[in-house]
Amino acid sequence: MQLMHNKKHLTPVCPRTGRPVRRHQASRAFWLLPLAGLAALLWFLVRVIPKPSRASYPCQRVALPLASGFVVWLIGLAGSLAAFRKARSCLPRARYAAAALLFGASVACLWLAMSINSDKPALAEPPVPNSPIGSAQGVHPGRVVWIHEPNATDWAGHGSGEDWFDDEHTDPNVVNRMLSRAIRALAGCDTDQAAWGALFRYFNRSRGRGDAGYSPGQKIAVKINHTLSFNANSTTFEQSPAYRDHIDNSPQLTIALLWQLVNVAGVQESDITIGDPGRITPNFFYDMVHAEFPNVRHTAGIGGLGRIQAEFSDVEFHWSTPAANGKKQDYIPRSFAEADYLINFAILKSHNSGAITVCGKNHYGSLLRNPDGTLWGTSYNYYNMHDTLPSSIPGAGRYRCLVDLMGHPQLGGKTLLCLVDGLFGGRNWDSRPIEWNMPPFNRDWPSSVFVSQDQVAIDSVCFDFLYAEWTDYPHRAGADDYLHEAALADDPPSGTFYDPNNDGLGLAGLGAHEHWNNPEQKQYSRNLGTGEGIELTHPVAADFNGDGAVDAWDLSTMSTHWLQSGQALPADIAPSPAGDGAVDMADFAALARSWRL
Numbered sequence: 339m340q341l342m343h344n345k346k347h348l349t350p351v352c353p354r355t356g357r358p359v360r361r362h363q364a365s366r367a368f369w370l371l372p373l374a375g376l377a378a379l380l381w382f383l384v385r386v387i388p389k390p391s392r393a394s395y396p397c398q399r400v401a402l403p404l405a406s407g408f409v410v411w412l413i414g415l416a417g418s419l420a421a422f423r424k425a426r427s428c429l430p431r432a433r434y435a436a437a438a439l440l441f442g443a444s445v446a447c448l449w450l451a452m453s454i455n456s457d458k459p460a461l462a463e464p465p466v467p468n469s470p471i472g473s474a475q476g477v478h479p480g481r482v483v484w485i486h487e488p489n490a491t492d493w494a495g496h497g498s499g500e501d502w503f504d505d506e507h508t509d510p511n512v513v514n515r516m517l518s519r520a521i522r523a524l525a526g527c528d529t530d531q532a533a534w535g536a537l538f539r540y541f542n543r544s545r546g547r548g549d550a551g552y553s554p555g556q557k558i559a560v561k562i563n564h565t566l567s568f569n570a571n572s573t574t575f576e577q578s579p580a581y582r583d584h585i586d587n588s589p590q591l592t593i594a595l596l597w598q599l600v601n602v603a604g605v606q607e608s609d610i611t612i613g614d615p616g617r618i619t620p621n622f623f624y625d626m627v628h629a630e631f632p633n634v635r636h637t638a639g640i641g642g643l644g645r646i647q648a649e650f651s652d653v654e655f656h657w658s659t660p661a662a663n664g665k666k667q668d669y670i671p672r673s674f675a676e677a678d679y680l681i682n683f684a685i686l687k688s689h690n691s692g693a694i695t696v697c698g699k700n701h702y703g704s705l706l707r708n709p710d711g712t713l714w715g716t717s718y719n720y721y722n723m724h725d726t727l728p729s730s731i732p733g734a735g736r737y738r739c740l741v742d743l744m745g746h747p748q749l750g751g752k753t754l755l756c757l758v759d760g761l762f763g764g765r766n767w768d769s770r771p772i773e774w775n776m777p778p779f780n781r782d783w784p785s786s787v788f789v790s791q792d793q794v795a796i797d798s799v800c801f802d803f804l805y806a807e808w809t810d811y812p813h814r815a816g817a818d819d820y821l822h823e824a825a826l827a828d829d830p831p832s833g834t835f836y837d838p839n840n841d842g843l844g845l846a847g848l849g850a851h852e853h854w855n856n857p858e859q860k861q862y863s864r865n866l867g868t869g870e871g872i873e874l875t876h877p878v879a880a881d882f883n884g885d886g887a888v889d890a891w892d893l894s895t896m897s898t899h900w901l902q903s904g905q906a907l908p909a910d911i912a913p914s915p916a917g918d919g920a921v922d923m924a925d926f927a928a929l930a931r932s933w934r935l
Contacts, residue, residue, distance in 0.1 A: 461813050465805065465853035470863045470871020472825025474850035476524070476791035477540035480864055480872045482799045483523045483789050483884060485516045487915045491761055491783040496583050496770050502762055503589055503622060512915050513590040513761070513787075514905075517598060520789045522908060523877045523884025528895040529908055534603040537791065541679065541754050557609045558599060558754075559677035562587045563685050563700050564614040564623070564638075565767055572640050577620040584770050585762045587683060589626040591787065595683065595757065596631045601905075607633035611673040614703045615639060615648035637673045639708050648706050651675035653748055655705060656840040659737050662721040670748045671706040680752040682793065686760035686784065688804045689767050691729040693817030696800040697756045697793050698824070701743035728816035735831035738820035742838035744793055745827055745845040756796045760786035765808055776807050776857060794824050794849025795872045799862075806857040818851070825851035879911040880932040888932040896921065896929055 474480030493507035494500060500507060518530050525533035538551040564586045569578035592612070599605045612627075612634060613619060619638040627634070628644060641647030653675045655668040674680060684700040692699050707720050724730060726739045744750035762771035763784040774784045784803075790796035798821055805812040823830040827845040830836065836845040852871040855861045860876070863869030877884045882895045896909040903920040910917035912924035 461815060465802075465818065467853050467855045468861075468863050468866065468868060468871075470850055470852035470869045471822065472794060472847045472850045472871075474792055474795065474864075474870060474872070475544070475848075476795075477536050478524070478526055478873065479870070480792055480795050480850040480862075481524060481790060481875055482792070482796050482872060483520045483875045483877070484799070485520045485523075485787045486778060486785060486876070487512055487516050488782060488785050489915050490516060490785040493762075493771070493783065495773075501622070502583060502585070502771055503626070505590065508588055508590045508761060510590045510593065511917075513588070514594045514597065515915055515917060516787045517591065517594040517789075518908065519877060519879065519884075520787050521598065522882060523875050524789050524791070526883050526885065528882045528891070528898075530598060530602045534598070537754060538603070538679075540791065545751075552603055552605065554604065554606070555609065556605075556678040557611070557676055558605055558679045558681065559674050559752075560592075560595070560610065560612040560681045560683055561674070561700060561704055562592070562612060562614050562683045563695075563703065564617040564619060565703070567614075567618040567620045567623075570618040570620045572618060575618055575621050575624070575640075575643055575645070577622060581768075582622075584768060585685060585687075585764050586620075586623065587685060587759050588761050589623050591757075591759050591761060592623070592627055592683070593630050595681070596627070596634060600631065607631050608635065611635040611637050611646075611677065613637035613645075613648070613673070615671040615673070615706045616703045616708060619645050635673075637671070646673075648673065648708075650706055654840065655746060655748075656742075656838050657721050657739060658742055658834055658836045658838060659721075659726075659739070661725065665721040666719050668705050668707070668720060670746070671704070674704065674752070675748050677752060679754040680749065682750075682753050682756045684756070684758050685764070686758050686786070686788070686800055686803070687764035687767060687769055688808050688811040689727075690811055691724060692727045692767075693812050693814045694797070694801050694804050695767055696758055696797050698740045698744055698797050698820060701740070701749055704743060704749050728814040728819070732815035734816060734819050734822065735833075736816065736819055736823075737832050737834045738823045740820040741823045741827055741830070741834075741836050741845070741848070744824050744848055745836055746838040750793055750848065753793055754791070756788075756790050756793050758788040758796060758800055760784045760788060760800075760803075763804075763807075766811070774807050776803075792849040792872075794821055794851050797821060798851045798853065798872060799874055802854050802857070802860070818853075821851040824848040878932050879914060880929040882908045888929060888934060892929060896926065 490509055490512040491507065492509070493502045502508065521530055522528065522533045525536040527533040527536055535551045539549055542548060542550045566581050566584045566586050567577065569581045570576060571578070596610065599610060600607055613636050615637060616639045618640055619636050624636060624644065628636070636645050637648050638645045639648055649672045650669040651672040653670040655670055682697045682700055684697045685695070687695050689695040689699065702723055723739050726737055761783065763774060764770070765772050771783060773779070773781050775781055788796055788800060798818070801812065801818055801821065823832060823834070825847055827836050827848050837843070850871045852862055854874070855866070860874055862872035862874050864871060864873035875884050875886065877886070878888065880888045880892055882892045885891070899907050899909040899921045901921060905919070907917070907921055909921045909925055910919065912918070912928040914928065918924070
C-alpha cells in the first residue's frame with residue numbers, strides 16, 4: 339500500500355484507485371477475517387457433527403482452514419492477554435526477569451493472532467488424485483503428451499552475459515525433434531504427416547465439418563504469449579535490457595511449429611498469423627522467426643517494421659457475469675475471427691495472481707483492447723479479467739472468466755492444438771528461467787514440451803507440474819477452480835450460465851480435469867485404467883506412435899524408412915536426441931535398446 343503525504347499524517351492510499359483509505363475502513367478490513375473464521379467454524383460444526391463424513395465435502399474443505407485459523411486467533415489473543423496480566427502483576431514485586439519473559443510471551447501470542455490477518459494468500463487443501471470430471475477431448479480423448487529432453491537447453495543462467503534464446507543455448511535440432519515426437523504421439527501415428535492429418539480430421543469432425551483434413555487456403559492463427567515484451571521499446575521494438583533474459587515463447591519452438599505447419603501440414607506461410615494482439619513483438623524473436631519464414635504474418639499491439647497492427651473484428655465477446663455490465667464491449671481480434679484454426683501456444687509458468695499461467699490464461703491476450711496502437715491508452719473501463727483470479731476471489735465454485743475465453747467459438751472453440759513451451763519454465767508471469775528441482779529435472783531447466791487437443795487436460799497436467807515444483811502461487815485456494823468450471827461448463831459448481839457468444843445456448847463441457855496420483859509416477863485415470871479422464875503420455879524416442887511400448891509397430895515404422903535420409907524422419911533417433919539425418923544401423927541399435935520398454 340502506498341503512502342500519501344498530508345499536513346498532519348501519512349494516509350494510506352489504495353494502489354488500484356489512488357484514493358485515500360480511511361482508518362475506519364482499515365479497521366473493518368481487520369475484523370473481516372476473524373468474522374469469516376467464526377462463520378466458517380459454526381458452519382463446519384453444524385454440518386459435520388451430525389454427519390462426520392461431510393468433512394470430506396468440498397465446501398467443508400474450504401471452510402476448515404478458515405475455522406482452524408479462527409481458533410488459533412482466539413487462542414493467540416487469550417494467551418497474549420493472560421501473559422500481559424501476569425507480567426503486570428510481577429512488576430510491583432520487582433520480579434523484572436519474569437515480567438520481561440511474560441511480556442515477550444504476550445507479544446509472541448499477539449503476533450500469532452495477528453498473523454492470520456496479514457496479507458497472505460489463502461492456501462488450498464492438497465488436490466484429490468484421480469477423480470476425473472468432464473468429457474475428454476481429442477483424437478485420443480484426454481491425451482496430453484510430455485516430451486522431456488535435457489539436451490534441448492544449455493544455458494549458464496542469469497548473469498552469464500549470454501541469451502537463453504540463442505541457438506547455442508536452445509538447440510533447434512533437438513527442439514524440432516521434440517515437437518515431431520510430440521505430434522506423432524498425440525495422434526498415435528508413425529509419421530508427422532499422418533499425425534497432422536488425424537488432428538485436423540478430428541477437429542473438423544467434432545465441429546460438424548465432416549471427416550476433412552486441412553484444405554489449402556484455410557488460415558491458421560497462432561496465439562503466443564509475449565507478456566514480457568511490454569517493456570520493449572514501442573518504436574524500435576528492442577527488448578529492454580532488464581527483461582532480455584526473462585522468458586516469452588522460445589524462437590526455436592516457434593520455428594519448429596511453423597516448419598511443421600508449412601512443410602508437413604501444407605499450410606502456406608501467408609495463411610499463418612502469429613502474435614500476441616495486446617503486446618509488442620520484440621526484435622530478437624521477430625528477426626529469428628522472420629529469417630526462416632519471411633511470409634508468415636506477425637500481428638501485435640503496435641505495428642510497424644514488419645509487424646501488422648492488430649485490429650478489431652465485428653465479432654463480439656461477452657462475459658457471463660453481471661460485473662461486466664456498463665463496461666466497454668469486447669471484440670475478437672480480426673486475425674482470430676478470420677482464422678479457420680487456432681493454436682494456443684503458451685508457456686509453462688506459475689503466476690502470483692492467477693496461480694498458473696498456461697493455455698487458459700494465455701487467452702488474456704486474445705482480446706484486443708488497444709486498437710489505436712497504444713498498449714495502455716484505451717484499455718480503461720473494459721471488464722477487469724483479473725477480478726476473478728484466485729488472488730482476488732479464492733476458493734471453489736466461483737465464476738471464472740477464463741471459462742468464457744476457453745469456450746468462445748472464435749477462441750477455444752477454434753483451437754486445433756494446445757502447445758506449452760516448457761523449455762525454460764518460470765515461477766511467475768515476469769520470471770527469468772529458473773532451474774527445477776523435481777525429478778526428472780533435478781536442478782536443471784525443465785526442457786519440456788507439452789501438447790494436447792484437450793485444453794482443460796493440458797492445463798490440468800501443467801498445474802500438477804507447477805504445484806509439485808513451487809510451494810507458493812499454485813497452492814492458492816482456487817488455483818484450479820477454473821478447470822473445474824471449464825470441465826463442467828454446462829453445469830458448473832458456481833452455477834454460472836457461461837455464454838460468451840451471447841446466443842442463449844451456453845457452453846458444453848470443455849474437457850477433462852483431474853490430478854495425477856503422485857509427482858513420482860505422474861499417472862492419471864486413463865494411465866491406470868480406472869477412469870476416462872486424462873492420459874499423460876511420455877514416450878521414449880523409439881516409441882514412434884506414442885502407445886507406450888517399443889514393439890513390432892515401431893520396428894515396422896523403422897523398416898518403412900530404412901536407409902532414407904532427410905529432415906523429420908520419425909525413425910531417425912540416433913545419435914540422441916537429434917538424429918543424424920539418416921535411418922541406419924545406429925537407429926536400429928537405439929530401437930533395440932528400448933525394445934518392449
